[in-house]
Amino acid sequence: MATAAFPKKPPAALNAKPVDYAARNAEVRSYLPEIFRGVGVSMRHFFENTREMVRGKRPDPVLDRYDDGITTISYPEQKRPYPERFRGVHRLTTREDASMRCVACLCCSTACPAQCIFIQAGEYPEGDKRRGYERYPVKFVIDELRCIFCGYCVEACPCDAIRMDTGMHAAPYDSRDQFIYDRDLLLSFGGRDGSHHTQNPRHEKGEPSYPGVTREHGEH
Amino acid sequence: MTAMQIVWAFLKILLMVMFVLNLAAMLTWADRRQSSMIQDRIGPNRAVIKIFGKEIRVAGLLHTAADGLKFFTKEDFTPPKADKLLFMLAPIMALGMVFTLVATIPFGDTICPKAFHLFPDFWNQHKNSAGDYVDWVPRYGTCSADVKTGSYPIDLVIAPLGVGILFVFAMSGQGIIGAAIAGWSSDNKFSLMGGLRAASQMVSYEVTLGMSLIGAMMVYGTVRLDDMVRWQENHAWGIFVQPLAFFLFFTAAVAENKRIPFDLPEAESELVSGYFTEYAGMKFGMFYFAEYAEVVTGSMLLVTIFLGGWALPFFHRDGLTVAIGSSTLLSVPIGHVWMTLIDVVAFFGKVLVVCWVQVVVRWSLPRFRYDQLMKLGWKVLLPASLANILVTGVVWLALDKAQPVAGEALKVAADLTQALVAVVATYIVVRGAIGFFATIKHRRDLVGSSAGFSTRSGGTKTSPMQA
Numbered sequence: 269m270a271t272a273a274f275p276k277k278p279p280a281a282l283n284a285k286p287v288d289y290a291a292r293n294a295e296v297r298s299y300l301p302e303i304f305r306g307v308g309v310s311m312r313h314f315f316e317n318t319r320e321m322v323r324g325k326r327p328d329p330v331l332d333r334y335d336d337g338i339t340t341i342s343y344p345e346q347k348r349p350y351p352e353r354f355r356g357v358h359r360l361t362t363r364e365d366a367s368m369r370c371v372a373c374l375c376c377s378t379a380c381p382a383q384c385i386f387i388q389a390g391e392y393p394e395g396d397k398r399r400g401y402e403r404y405p406v407k408f409v410i411d412e413l414r415c416i417f418c419g420y421c422v423e424a425c426p427c428d429a430i431r432m433d434t435g436m437h438a439a440p441y442d443s444r445d446q447f448i449y450d451r452d453l454l455l456s457f458g459g460r461d462g463s464h465h466t467q468n469p470r471h472e473k474g475e476p477s478y479p480g481v482t483r484e485h486g487e488h
Numbered sequence: 489m490t491a492m493q494i495v496w497a498f499l500k501i502l503l504m505v506m507f508v509l510n511l512a513a514m515l516t517w518a519d520r521r522q523s524s525m526i527q528d529r530i531g532p533n534r535a536v537i538k539i540f541g542k543e544i545r546v547a548g549l550l551h552t553a554a555d556g557l558k559f560f561t562k563e564d565f566t567p568p569k570a571d572k573l574l575f576m577l578a579p580i581m582a583l584g585m586v587f588t589l590v591a592t593i594p595f596g597d598t599i600c601p602k603a604f605h606l607f608p609d610f611w612n613q614h615k616n617s618a619g620d621y622v623d624w625v626p627r628y629g630t631c632s633a634d635v636k637t638g639s640y641p642i643d644l645v646i647a648p649l650g651v652g653i654l655f656v657f658a659m660s661g662q663g664i665i666g667a668a669i670a671g672w673s674s675d676n677k678f679s680l681m682g683g684l685r686a687a688s689q690m691v692s693y694e695v696t697l698g699m700s701l702i703g704a705m706m707v708y709g710t711v712r713l714d715d716m717v718r719w720q721e722n723h724a725w726g727i728f729v730q731p732l733a734f735f736l737f738f739t740a741a742v743a744e745n746k747r748i749p750f751d752l753p754e755a756e757s758e759l760v761s762g763y764f765t766e767y768a769g770m771k772f773g774m775f776y777f778a779e780y781a782e783v784v785t786g787s788m789l790l791v792t793i794f795l796g797g798w799a800l801p802f803f804h805r806d807g808l809t810v811a812i813g814s815s816t817l818l819s820v821p822i823g824h825v826w827m828t829l830i831d832v833v834a835f836f837g838k839v840l841v842v843c844w845v846q847v848v849v850r851w852s853l854p855r856f857r858y859d860q861l862m863k864l865g866w867k868v869l870l871p872a873s874l875a876n877i878l879v880t881g882v883v884w885l886a887l888d889k890a891q892p893v894a895g896e897a898l899k900v901a902a903d904l905t906q907a908l909v910a911v912v913a914t915y916i917v918v919r920g921a922i923g924f925f926a927t928i929k930h931r932r933d934l935v936g937s938s939a940g941f942s943t944r945s946g947g948t949k950t951s952p953m954q955a
Binding site: 322332 | 522526527528529848849851853920924930931932933
């Protein structure tokens, strides 16, 4: 007799483990031992947490995270520190003379995948030494609701004029027009340390921090 | 009735009612805050009063005051087709019965005005120049009324009723009516269901409540609550004499209060909130308050009947006497005023502890199913309480026959239970104090990236915490 093309497999052993149900003995059915155990657990938590609360030694929510105990962070009085490279609300940086670093080149608004940046470029007035040399944004508007916080604008900026290092997240407002941040508001934000300057200072020739290469004559 | 008695009556009512009212209000706070401690949370702490620019939070106690204000400012809503009279009457009955019950609970031993001097004479060993005690009373015997000077003995109970505990049963039975007619008059099916459940549950557990105490009444030989306490003061606490009855009574009392694990009448997940679904504003507040007041009165009854009432171990009417059997180890006479003060403080302290235990139980146990509730009530607790009566009767009869032989041994055993209470209480206090001041160690984790960052930036807590 020819063997079948697809012989029937013997039924596999049941892929399951028998479960030990709680024994229905007198100890279990009388409830009382388990009730006392449960109340004991409650009391232990109560006493330990009350002690830590009264003495003001609650476990740190991050550092002591493996401990039992109250690890609540009372937002907004307390905040979990954000990582150093956290991308928060944008800011516009300034130069040493407090003028805007932005030259309205539209790189950021071009790079923005969410198209949340609007820039209207303008010339400096007659007589300004920067007239004809660079422009400045008459309007610089970011819609923080539309922003996806990808950070492309920061990477695209040739002047280090836009940054996302404020460490803030957009505050919850009650209407949408409040999320539209204009130029002056963005300029008013500082970095994590509160400074408005760019963190990359120029290293001129003669300064001790001068790296010895220039962009024009560098040997990379 | 002399003027003195009227003044004392007012004082007693003031003390008792203020205690129940304030403790009930504190219990709403304790319920929230204690649950948060049990569940590793901070709990409500946002209610703030600003005084001179300083924020005062008092560990969340102000939420209770905020609740009260909220109840008063809410709309007093009555459903259009509700029975107006019954709808209004129900919360009054629920709350009123609780406060009637308080009147019969003794919170201290009888005061003898003759020996009750506010400033006792410590320096002369409480004796006057003739060598008689002036601010001290003997352990046994009551002080006689002196009609001429108008000094009558003053019971530290608002209404010293001869029927005592029977009145308590009658009044706590009335509590059912409040819940039942609240459910009936609301014109709401959830409410009706809750009212039905409340009525059936409370009637079922009322039986156990009464039956479990019959054994205690047999042992104490009285139904007067103050005489029950006196028996426990001179012998052993009820929890040692009637241990099974203690648990039965505790269970039945929690069921009577309609609290978790017996909160089926107001089961939020099933019946919205049961019989007070339709109530708003202060009417709801009265139900809410009645629940907590019931916890307090239940604790008071438990303390009075099973935990020695105002009596502390080895403290008697005449002072501290540590004696095991007939051998006295220590005897310190204490003046009448101070002994009364110790009694009253002891009673209220015990009530606080029992309330605390009730809250712990409430936050530990899951709710019963309805059939389990009925099964527990009728098939477990009621037979157990009946058996308790039988066993108590047999043992009591046997001990009564053996009194001449075993009398001294019983006395020693009773005194040993008092010693046990004293030792355990001392141990708990000492152990608690040691545990409280022990150093607190946490397992630091500095390996994870967030932990490392958190450490570098000065910890997770950037501003001080406030309870």
